[in-house]
Amino acid sequence: MLNPGETTRSPQVYVFHANDTAEHFDTVHQFATMLRMRAGIAAELEEWSPPQRTDQVVAELQRFAEADFVLVVASPEMKRLMDTLHQGESRRTIGASLARNNLAEDLPGALRQMLPVVLPGATPADIPRMLFSYSADCYEIDEIETDDDDVQKLLHALYDRPLHAKPPLGPPHPVAAEPRPAGSTPADPSAEVLLRPGATVVLGGRTYLVHDGVETPSGEGGPEVFRQAPALLIGEPNERVWLRQVERKSRCTGESFATLAGEHDLLAEIGQEQETVPRPLALLDEGRTRTLVLAWPRRDAPPEHFETLADYVPHPAELDPIVVRRTLEALAGLAAPLESLHDRGRSHRELAPRGIVRIDEENLALRDLGAAARPAVPGERATYRASEQTHRGRCQIGPWTDAFQLAAVAYHQISGHRPGDERPVPVRQACPLVPETARASIDAALDPDPFRRPTVTDLAAAFRK
Incomplete structure (x- = not known):
């Protein structure tokens, strides 16, 4: 909703949040204020509406309908409201039910409209599962400032603008009259060992089934990409492992490669003294990747699930x-x-x-x-x-x-x-x-x-x- 005198069209945004704690609301309020005052986004909070007696269902329907985007603020209470039949504060319960209905009615459209936002004090684990926190983008904001990387990423999404300008299309390149001889361009071995949800990768002659929940803490950009994920080592002893992997995309100092080697050596040393650290099974270089394979200490029997x-x-x-x-x-x-x-x-x-x-x-x-x-x-x-x-x-x-x-x-x-x-x-x-x-x-x-x-x-x- 625009205030009187505001005529410039900007994305209409409804900031949908749960009432976890007073501190959580203060962070939400600070975020919504930043969007309006410093980013020029027509952000709306339910708390900014006059406290008149009204039909809560109709009011929430109107907020969702008028918004170009609904920013769903991740929190433990929001996850419970959207992923379960947990009854919370009435307005939030209504909003969560409406969000579920929109997802069921038009999944692609609802995923484009409902953007999960992780503010300081929350984690991606607080994003409702139905918003596909691992397979779709989320916005993990470290500092509520317009120059924060993820705030910038969010603003680009709200304005429907790419993060980088696409270069112009060049002239066609002549196509060779005959195909290249087999083997003249060897395939990149790294492509078959990258950690992807559901992928089967072969590292050091052993096969691993990568589970969902692949994490990329620093994103996919930059000269090096760090990924980590739980996996199942196929073949005896069929144990659950944790994989930490660095992919080199361009020439760089190799600092992240050295970091994994340092962690491997630290674990080998500390593991002689402590039982509550993972066991380093292998440090493997394949193509442009280095992968550290970790297994946690066994008790009576190997665990059936990777639980944290x-x-x-x-x-x-x-x-x-x-x-x-x-x-x-x-x-x-x-x-x-x-x-x-x-x-x-x-x-x-x-x-x-x-x-x-x-x-x-x-x-x-x-x-x-x-x-x-x-x-x-x-x-x-x-x-x-x-x-x-x-x-x-x-x-x-x-x-x-x-x-x-x-x-x-x-x-x-x-x-x-x-x-x-x-x-x-x-x-x-x-x-x-x-x-x-x-x-x-x-x-x-x-x-x-x-x-x-x-x-x-x-x-x-x-x-x-």
């Missing part, structure tokens, strides 16, 4: 004292491998539920070593970014960063809510079931000042009390 903590983020109503204590004790087991990294002058820096593998009901393991094998830089990506990891960070990144992220994971798992980026709600309010010692330690570890945080060892000790 992201599959077990609870709803607040599902929590009880036994579940909370069991969760904290399992997370405490991750302190030992993190301390091994810290002793070597390294830090993980990418701790998050989807990066922690669930071995069984009582044991967890790191899916990989995160960013431990590459230098720390301000502005680096992370699901839970500590203050020192932002561009505005004034302190050095280090072991205290892992303490912040381990506490953030614990907060999320025992409350069902992500901690706020600036001032998270104290644990006592978010989850009253947590023992007092653990409450105090989690609150301290989430302090923006790294010097006030406990070590991961102290944090684990508090989790066990």
